[in-house]
Amino acid sequence: MAVKGIGDDIHFHVNDVPHFTEIILFGLQQMLVCISGLLVTPYLLSNMLCAGVETLAIRVQIIAATFVTTGIATILQSTFGLRLAILHGPSFAFLPALHTFQQNYPCTSDTDPMQWRDKMQLISGSLFIATFLMPLFGITGLIGKISRYIGPVTIVPILVLLCVGTVPDIEQKVSLHWISVLELVLLISFVVLLENVEVPIPIYSFKEKKIKTIETRIFGQFPYLLGIAIVWFVCYILTVSNLIPEGSAARTDHNESIRVLQQTPWVQVPYPFAFGFPKFNVALAFAFTASTIACMIESVGNYGFMLIFIGVFSKVSALLATIPEAIIGGVLATGMSLICGVAFANLQSIDLGLSRNLTIIGLSIILGCTIPAHFEKSTGITGNETIDDSMGTLLKMGMLVGGLIAFLLDTIAPGATRKQRGFQEETEFEIEIDVEKDGFALSSFANRAILKVPSITKLPVVPSKESIKRIEELRMKKKFGEDQIIRGKK
Template identity: 40%
Template sequence: MSVAPVTREPLHLRVNEVPSWSEAIMFGFQQAMLCLSGLLVYPFLVSEIVCAGDATVQLRVQLIAATFVSCGIATIIQTTFGLRLCVLHGPAMAFLPPLLAYKALRASECPYTEKDYVDTEIWHERIQEISGSLFIACITFLVIGGTGLAGALARLIGPITIVPLMILLTTSIVPTIEVKLSLHWISLVMLVSVVAMAVYLEEVRIPVIYYSFKKKRTITTRIRLFGQFPYLLSILLVWFVCYLMTITDFEPVGGQARTDKNVTMVVLRESPWFQVPLPGQFGMPKWSMGLCLGYVASCMSSVIENIGAYDLLARVSQQKAPPKNAINRAIMVEGLGSMFASVMGVGTGVTTYAENIALIHVTKVASRTTMQIAGVLLILLGLFTKMAALLASMPDALVGGVLMMGISMIAGVAMSNLKVLLCLGILRESDDK
């Protein structure tokens, strides 16, 4: 049975090609903005889990800054010394189930709201426990990568392995999504906005006018604005709607969609313009046996998920499948990045973002230089504390819509792996006939 050869569109920039500075900054900024919503979810969740009371917003600012810096450093190391492909790292959803279980077990110890004062030692101790447990669990990455087990597993991991794992991961986060969506109806507006831009308006091209210094004249071009920045544009749009609802008093005082909460405004006003997040900023890490074992399971599932992502990234980048030594090296770098994130208090390990792989497929830009630029931009955003404070002021209800769409995309990508099995079944049935 003959199979037609697969034709592939040529890449605009290959893996080791270095673009001009203007192109590198533009493509790097695009990749950084694409993962922005994913980077914001964890600081919001962790700040609630540790029961910080009236210090919740201030803690979010610190966690957002730490998350940006950690993911930026991990991205630069992975693209330079690890897998050496166009990889961007962000917080891994695989580490969320242990955190949710930890929250449920200690729920009775946190009767406070965001308006109540909570002793700093109480929530610092929780962050220390989360950080220490995660740090010890991340040794799993180093063991699996250092012993060569990751490279050996790459031959055994296929759709039947990945799909059930990813489905279980997404369904375990549904209760958290339900809580966020129930805060306010604006979360549904957020969800509809993201779906509309990412699905229905994806191919719509918006005219953009700019001045070219090279040609010394204004130039009009059309770009797929909605298709390239659906998350970012949706967040800005719905956030602006919340602002309009606030200034017109359409949303009552104290409502979940208001943007002028007293604590938020105080934090935004008093946050420094520039601050370096340091390891151990919440104190010496401690550890919990139960939480550590939960994180070990998350590390194992993250390894399987990442091995599948590496193969997909190689195919999108028009490269051969990563060799065993590259996979082992990449898993070890993921472990180091996750360890660094743990001591920064982020509360999660890092992983390869599938959304950024999809953007590579769309833009045909696979140069790892662009991801290194994206890593630098993430670090700068983390150091610019006013920006972190501004992002922390986003209403909680908006996070529900973003998280819902992100989890749906992960589940969709997981289910799409089954089409390979379906095609194989059809081919075998045709051969038998």
């Protein structure tokens, strides 16, 4: 049985090229929507380095590097990968690993602020090793095989524990100043209460040569951008009117902020090893490996040039780095709330009438909180320093502990079918999609190049030889007609 017409109501298909002005507007919108999420990790990471007065300058570098690498990753993925219209930025799945790192290397009065570079090299080197899993799982096809066994019963505890693991960071940021509560209230209002409210906005029409108004869901489309801009402006008003004391986390005139903004060059291209040659830490590498696996599992259940442009013009990064740190608390709280909501949304495909499923989910979440809490107090499991550091780091990550428990119990425990466990049933019919609308169909040039080296079609990331030939036949059929192709074959 074949089903046609899938996706006919889509405005743009994957191979369609919108008008240049539409490309600019769509890209700008996507960038503005995601830019607030890209700022959270640089803010958290720069504070973990304990760099003292250099924290803000480091934050500028990390923000610039984040924008450039996110832009490059987005371009590559949207052009050569799955080609989805999504932005590829830092994942919150790595925050628990960074939080564990912060516990092992806390910022105290005795901390040497000159050692921040060593910490950054440890983080970058360990992360570099851990993220090798992603291309390895993709090239070998392991992620496809593993995804058959990872269902909502496993994904829900992982995402819930990810949110629980960021609670200390949220509390630390929110407690800096009450302005973070205002940020949180605004974001909740925009996302929940005002999402569908259409606001008339005046624009000038060059075609009609007059000013007219258009109605748009500005609160639903740009909640984070509006929230940050409004609260940032409130902080500025409170600063110039001296309604908040000197040194407050909500002030916009910190000496370090102004100094960095003045001294940062207009153009600064991020480059590899900007913080020195990466170093390796076994415990941290294991922690990032666990986060990498969680990130891939999370994806089983996620505009470029503009981001690169902003990242290269480091004055913009320096300006963004002057956002009061207290504002980030409200942004992080709202972002993690959304992830937690997505976690619970996975429950709709699970049979919650089975005590088996409820027990596995509940047990994995409880143990995912209890076991890390115990090992944060206990040290010296085996007596070997390397093993203790590695095991201690892993066992402090509730996301890993709870996810592993849920996966093992869901895999070995009887009493439920795959459908009751939340797995999607494989369709028995074949979906026919126009080859020009098929996002997985490579260009004819690429297909001919692949067929010249047929051995590479055995890789899971490369289409099979039969699939490529079928796509080319469909293209020929559409271009010349079926009768001419049949006569040509004879």
